[in-house]
Amino acid sequence: MSVLQFMTTTHFGFGASARLPQLLEQIGSTRPLIVSDYGVERAGVLEQALNAVPCSDKLPSWLDTPPNPTEEAARLGAETYKHAGCDGVVAIGGGAALDLAKGIAIMATHDGTLWDFCNRHAKPRAIINPAPLIAMPTTSGSGSEVGRSAVIIFNNGVKAGVGCAGIVKAAICDPDLTLRLPPSVTAATGIDALSHCVETYSSPTVNPPADAIAIDGLRRALHHIERAVTHGSSDKHARWHMMMASLQGAVCFQKGMGAVHSLSHPIGALGYHHGTLNGIFLPAVLRYNRDALGVKYDIMRSCLPTELAGQDFADAIEALLTRIDLPTRLATLGIKQSDLTRIPEQALQDNAHKTNPRSLTAADYSHLIEQVFE
Template sequence: MPLIQYPRVQFDFGAIGTLPAELAVLRAVRPLFVTDQGLVACGVFDTVRAAMPSGAELAVFDRIPENPTVQGVEQALEVYRERRCDAVVAVGGGSVIDSCKAISVMATHPGRVGEYLGRAEKITPDVAPLIAVPTTSGTGSEVSRGAGIHPTSSSRGGSLGSPFIVPKTAICDPDLTLTLPPLLTAATGMDALSHAVEGLLAKTVNPVGDAIAVDAITRVCDWLPKAVRDGADREARWHMMMASMEAMLVSKGLGAAHALANTFGDQGLHHGTLVTLALPPVLRGLDAHAGERIRRLADAMRLGTGRHPGAAIAEMNQALGLPADLRSYGYKLADLDEAAADAHASWFNRSAPYHPTKDEFKTMITEIIG
């Protein structure tokens, strides 16, 4: 069985009010708050700021890009060091939280960020304390021990992974997701579904994770359409934030859909959309290799007799307003053979129930492109 590791979690409407106490638990007195311009503009960051004591002077870096990059990490690190900070508070979606995991490592480790991508053995327990405050319901990065960091905004992501980069505390407050627009709600929600689906199907043995994955899958299928239809539906927002967190607590690894999404991640497009477009052909290809788990997935999705999860996810994508294929999403494939080789070589295949061949990846890519 894999390492089962869950952080401290504060979860409910109004949970952001626990932030000062959680910082005190970590004995942090000069945290760096990291966020992005979108959350500043829509007022979500102001809600987080208001949870801190009146008159408190905060160190803030608010320029994390849409996809996490080395440059964004290094710019935030400059502020961390200039302000002599002693902890990091990530306020945002997966890009912000993943960036903050890299910041927490580099605040205490020598060298450059790129030296730690794919090198888990180089990361020691001596990292800056990190509190994650998710503002989307998708990546689950607030409870995971991995992060994706892109060398540049137009390159594929590298993996930063270690048990030591799991946030010390996750503060999950569904109030912070109420202003998320419908299309982003849909894309991040399907990202959460992809984590739970590939976690359930992964070959790693973890019965605890399987049970969590089933619950997360059912929650997304029941509640995501409601959250997209009415962003002010507080019950739907609560369930989606729970599903997002659960999906990353599965702790079994992912699979070929994430391998493909990482390959397509070189043009700045949203990861959640990329991975949900990859799921249908990947799931169809698993019938001969993970038939019993595919049936368990169908049950978790509450599908009727004869309905396949791959087809059902394609229908969900369409109903939620997501693009039908990568071509209509604006992705331009440069080299089919190179893309297939990159997906085939991905670390995500290590936990997949079946490792597709390069030719099988070529076939799937051709379908996903449209």
């Protein structure tokens, strides 16, 4: 039996940020905690996102979001929430800020530790009445605003998810908030969105509606990522489509991921960017899965732009990484082979491992790492 879940109420389009006051009223929040990061603040995007909220500069905020959200940051953010007398959370930023905000919303109304709610815990606790949360992404990558979990690095070193479907009461996807992104961030987050579409479509979980969404998202990403990277704020059309592709990939998380994510999660726990890692592993994993994917591989290849028609799909993705100036080898990130000795065993424990279309052993994971190391 399949369980189909669609989806967080999402206000999508240029200027959608103006809906924030109305949505705060709907969730009954007059003093929300603003969760973001200093980079978003310095770029002026935080002020832009809150422009429609009266006296927004007086609202309490938590801007100490790590590049990869941590259990400790969620604990400290929840303490700020309680001390400031907040009654809701507004997350404004990339996937790190949005996932951290989910952790804060949980810990704001629960005792214990965030690990108690992790999907890798032997008996995860139920989440009951978390703080109401509105999510406003400023990148087109993670899709956390509609995702069913928050990916956190826990105090024990494990990077894993906290299942919290429904925690986001409303999402605001305003492509205007992505226009100031530099090319490097546009590329790394964009390949993250693309990898979500590929891996969810590749999953053997039966969910035809999600498959259709994932393929549509993949086609959007393939046709618009280079323009978004190259043209920046001048190509609003490309920015719109990349934000939609990001949302679509995350809607399909319900199908599960695959080996790209089961590798990027434990390596990301060492401090490396999630989307960049996904891009590095994606071509190698596609080649590994090709026979198991069957006709799905050809359907994904058919999504390539006309000028790339006829190319092998994995080869086309690898060439795309080079064109948008993303790394294709782990060594270029400064990773040492000695850092990766435990990764194959950790990948076997990751939830994404369960839904790869072809089974893997620790030796298979080691071979994939070797292929993309240098």
